[in-house]
Each structure stands twice: as C-alpha cells, then as structure tokens.
Amino acid sequence: MFLWAGSKGAQGSGSGRRSIYHKIREYDILEKRRTVTALKAGEDRAILLGLSMILFSAMMYFVLGITMVRSYSDSVWTGESNCTVLNSTVVAEINCSYSCGSECRKSSRYPCLQVYVSLNSTGRALKLSHNEEVYEANPECFYIPKCRKDHTLMNTIVMNISERLKTHTQVSCYYDPSEQHDAVLLTRLYGRRAIVTSLLWPTCTLVGGMLIIAMVKLTQYLSFLCEQIGRIKRMGLSSLTGNSQGMIGTRKYNGDIQDGV
Numbered sequence: 001m002f003l004w005a006g007s008k009g010a011q012g013s014g015s016g017r018r019s020i021y022h023k024i025r026e027y028d029i030l031e032k033r034r035t036v037t038a039l040k041a042g043e044d045r046a047i048l049l050g051l052s053m054i055l056f057s058a059m060m061y062f063v064l065g066i067t068m069v070r071s072y073s074d075s076v077w078t079g080e081s082n083c084t085v086l087n088s089t090v091v092a093e094i095n096c097s098y099s100c101g102s103e104c105r106k107s108s109r110y111p112c113l114q115v116y117v118s119l120n121s122t123g124r125a126l127k128l129s130h131n132e133e134v135y136e137a138n139p140e141c142f143y144i145p146k147c148r149k150d151h152t153l154m155n156t157i158v159m160n161i162s163e164r165l166k167t168h169t170q171v172s173c174y175y176d177p178s179e180q181h182d183a184v185l186l187t188r189l190y191g192r193r194a195i196v197t198s199l200l201w202p203t204c205t206l207v208g209g210m211l212i213i214a215m216v217k218l219t220q221y222l223s224f225l226c227e228q229i230g231r232i233k234r235m236g237l238s239s240l241t242g243n244s245q246g247m248i249g250t251r252k253y254n255g256d257i258q259d260g261v
Contacts, residue, residue, distance in 0.1 A: 004067045046216045053209030060202035068190045069196055075132065076176045079186050083117035083173040086125060088162045090114075094138065096147035110154040112141040113162055119175055119184060128173065139183055 009023055090111040099107045115128040129135040130143045137144055145154045165171075173184040 003015065043216050043220065046212055050209040050212035050216070053205050053212070054171060057202040057206035057209065060205070064202070066196055068195055071132075072188075072190045072192075072195055075188065075190075076178065076181065077132070077174040079121075079175045079177040081119060081121040081173060081175060083119055083126075083128065083163050083171055083184060085128075085169045085171065086116040086118055086183060088115040088142070088165045090158065090162070091140070094144075095143065098147040098149060100149075106149065106153055108147055108149060108154075110145050110147065111158045112149070113143055114139070114140060114159045115142040115162075116170070117173065117175070119185060122179075123176075124179075126175070127186055129183050131185055131187050131189050133189065135183055135185065142186075163177075 091114045092112045093109045094112045096110055097107050097108055100106045116125055117126055117128045127139065128142055129139065134141065134144050142165075143158065144158050148154055171186060173186055174188055175184045
C-alpha cells in the first residue's frame with residue numbers, strides 16, 4: 001500500500017510538471033504563430049511593392065517606346081556633321097494666333113528667320129531648322145517663337161538668335177544621309193543621350209522590383225531550411241531524452257521493488 005501511494009504521488013507530481021510544460025509549449029507555439037503571421041504580412045507587402053515597381057517600369061517602357069523611341073527610330077536626320085553658317089536673314093512676317101481666354105483667339109505676327117548653312121561633309125548649301133517640329137510646321141523658317149500679343153518681344157527673340165548664329169559660324173548639325181530633304185537640323189527632339197537618360201529610370205525601377213522579390217524569396221527559402229534543420233535536431237534530442245527518461249524510470253522502479261522487499 002505504501003508503494004502504491006508513493007507511486008501515485010510520483011505520478012501526480014509528474015502530471016503537474018507535464019501540465020506546466022504543455023502550457024509553456026502552447027505559449028511558445030502562439031508566440032511563434034504571431035511572429036510568423038507578422039513576417040508573412042511583411043513579405044506579402046514587399047512582394048506587392050516589387051510587383052508594383054515592375055508594372056510601373058513596364059508602363060514607362062510602353063510610354064517611352066511609343067513616344068521618344070519611336071520618334072528617334074523614325075527620324076531621317078541620323079547623320080551628324082559640322083555646318084558653316086552662310087547667312088541668316090529675316091525674309092517675311094508669318095501670321096500666328098494666340099489664346100486670349102476660353103474660346104478666344106487673336107492673331108499676331110512673328111518674323112521668319114531663314115538660315116542657310118554649308119554641310120562640311122558634302123559642301124551642299126542647305127536650310128537650317130531648329131528641330132523636327134519646326135521643320136514640319138514651317139520648313140522655311142529656322143525658329144518659330146511662341147505666338148504672343150507683343151510683336152516686339154517676338155522680333156527681339158528672333159533677332160537675338162540671328163546675331164548669335166552670325167557670331168558662331170561653325171555649328172553641329174544633323175542631316176539626312178539619303179539626301180531626300182533639303183534641310184538640316186540644329187538639334188533633335190530626342191537624341192541618343194536623351195533616350196538613354198529616359199530609359200535609365202524605368203530600368204532602375206525594374207531591377208529594384210526584381211531584387212526585392214528575389215530577396216523575399218531567398219529569405220523564405222532560408223527560413224524553410226532553418227525550420228527543417230531545427231525540426232531534425234528537435235526530433236533527435238527528444239528521442240535521446242525519451243530513452244534516458246525510460247532508463248531512469250526503470251531504475252527507480254527496480255529500486256522501489258527492492259526497498260519493498
């Protein structure tokens with residue numbers, strides 16, 4: 001009877017220790033679940049940010065492709081050379097219209113500056129235009145100022161340009177290698193440097209979004225590996241602990257039997 005009571009007390013104390021252990025274990029599991037949930041929410045936000053950056057860069061590539069890149073590829077003025085200014089004179093007054101309010105338009109006039117240059121690579125005398133837009137609007141004029149009410153101001157702007165061209169007789173220009181156009185351009189709307197600079201930012205955004213997603217996936221993979229390694233270690237440790245506890249219990253049981261005898 002003494003042995004039975006002693007064994008019952010030992011079982012009661014063991015069950016108490018097990019209940020405390022289970023409570024601590026459940027608390028650890030809950031904390032781990034909360035941590036995993038918070039980490040998963042952060043990872044989802046990071047992946048969403050990366051996908052948004054990739055989508056934004058794709059949209060920027062599309063917009064730049066149908067505007068700047070298309071204009072650059074369709075341009076016929078691909079040759080670059082030096083030009084010598086032959087003369088620059090105002091040949092006429094061109095009518096233009098400007099806005100004076102909602103549904104209100106008034107007319108004004110601006111001087112048409114005509115510039116002839118000699119292309120150094122071929123020696124041809126050609127008209128000089130400021131860029132593609134000016135050539136398409138009026139190929140006879142070098143520069144088209146913004147139409148204003150003040151005619152004197154527009155005349156002053158054009159005359160300043162004329163004096164500057166007379167001072168700098170050697171200028172860089174762009175010409176048509178096929179010689180289908182009788183004009184050259186002083187500048188291009190979208191040159192090679194402008195295209196590269198414009199494509200730099202969406203490229204950086206695309207690379208940044210891909211790096212964010214790659215880092216999140218790498219972190220998830222490393223976390224999975226660490227969890228697998230920890231599980232294997234816990235399984236090995238629990239098996240060793242179970243064997244040692246079994247051996248200790250057997251020794252105690254044999255000692256109690258010997259004491260009772």
